[in-house]
Amino acid sequence: MIEIHNIHKSFNGKKVLDGISGVFETGKTNLLLGASGTGKSVLLKCIVGLIKPDIGSVTFDGTYFTNNKLDIRQEIRRKIGMLFQSSALFDSMTVEQNVEFPLKMLTDMRKDERLDRVNFCLNRVGLEGSNTKMPSELSGGMKKRVGIARAIAPNTTYLFCDEPNSGLDPLTAIKIDELIKEITEEYNITTIVVTHDMNSVIEIGDKIMFLYEGKKLWEGTREDIMDSNVEELNEFIFANRLMRDAKKIEEEEEAQEHRQHPQA
Numbered sequence: 001m002i003e004i005h006n007i008h009k010s011f012n013g014k015k016v017l018d019g020i021s022g023v024f025e026t027g028k029t030n031l032l033l034g035a036s037g038t039g040k041s042v043l044l045k046c047i048v049g050l051i052k053p054d055i056g057s058v059t060f061d062g063t064y065f066t067n068n069k070l071d072i073r074q075e076i077r078r079k080i081g082m083l084f085q086s087s088a089l090f091d092s093m094t095v096e097q098n099v100e101f102p103l104k105m106l107t108d109m110r111k112d113e114r115l116d117r118v119n120f121c122l123n124r125v126g127l128e129g130s131n132t133k134m135p136s137e138l139s140g141g142m143k144k145r146v147g148i149a150r151a152i153a154p155n156t157t158y159l160f161c162d163e164p165n166s167g168l169d170p171l172t173a174i175k176i177d178e179l180i181k182e183i184t185e186e187y188n189i190t191t192i193v194v195t196h197d198m199n200s201v202i203e204i205g206d207k208i209m210f211l212y213e214g215k216k217l218w219e220g221t222r223e224d225i226m227d228s229n230v231e232e233l234n235e236f237i238f239a240n241r242l243m244r245d246a247k248k249i250e251e252e253e254e255a256q257e258h259r260q261h262p263q264a
């Protein structure tokens, strides 16, 4: 479980995060949802320690992180896997070398152990046998899969994904979302996914935190999100025509149910 408490961050006097607190649960895909420019990536960077918050703290499974001693911070960092928006693979390395890289950096595994682990992870993301391919030979979805394999290779405890399905076609996007959710549950990882995509909410939103102009305005599950009373959230959700139609159908069904059982 990751806990954040009262996170504030400004850049050049401009407030980007305005006192955000919350909990990200273990074994769940926790979504940070919101429109572009609302502070999602900055919050994620504050959590990983790439940006230092002006005020506030982050705790990983009870261990205080933000201003702790370097060795304790490094110990937590080792347990974090990141999937970046661009996949950020090393272009001059093969798929195998990309996934092996964090094992070389972070573990004292022998070469044969590393290769076993690489093959296990490639297998898990559906890329068995792609070891010798170069990133330039891969489709967008395959690059994300390599990115996921690399992120989980060193037995990751915490997985952070910033817009993991950006730039993918809708079907591939759903597959990547589902893969992240499955892996999260299988290995009991605490996963945070940054997204502005309502499809992700519907597919994988176990727990959702909605950000708006640097504040947390709502949190809940995908089951609750359509019924929120938060105006900014509703505007965000129902900007999508499909979501408006879905809401209308739901309301009509409820009205019909009420006509059939008026006392219910």
Ligand SMILES: Nc1ncnc2c1ncn2[C@@H]1O[C@H](COP(=O)(O)OP(=O)(O)O)[C@@H](O)[C@H]1O
Pocket: 011, 012, 016, 034, 035, 036, 037, 038, 039, 040, 041, 042, 043
């Ligand atoms: N390093 C930085 N320096 C100055 N401003 C930044 C920096 N990083 C982000 N911002 C600003 O913070 C705001 C939120 O950005 P970001 O967290 O990237 O939004 P998003 O929700 O789209 O991920 C934006 O206005 C952005 O310009």
Ligand SMILES: [Mg+2]
Pocket: 040, 041, 042, 162, 194
């Ligand atoms: Mg972003």
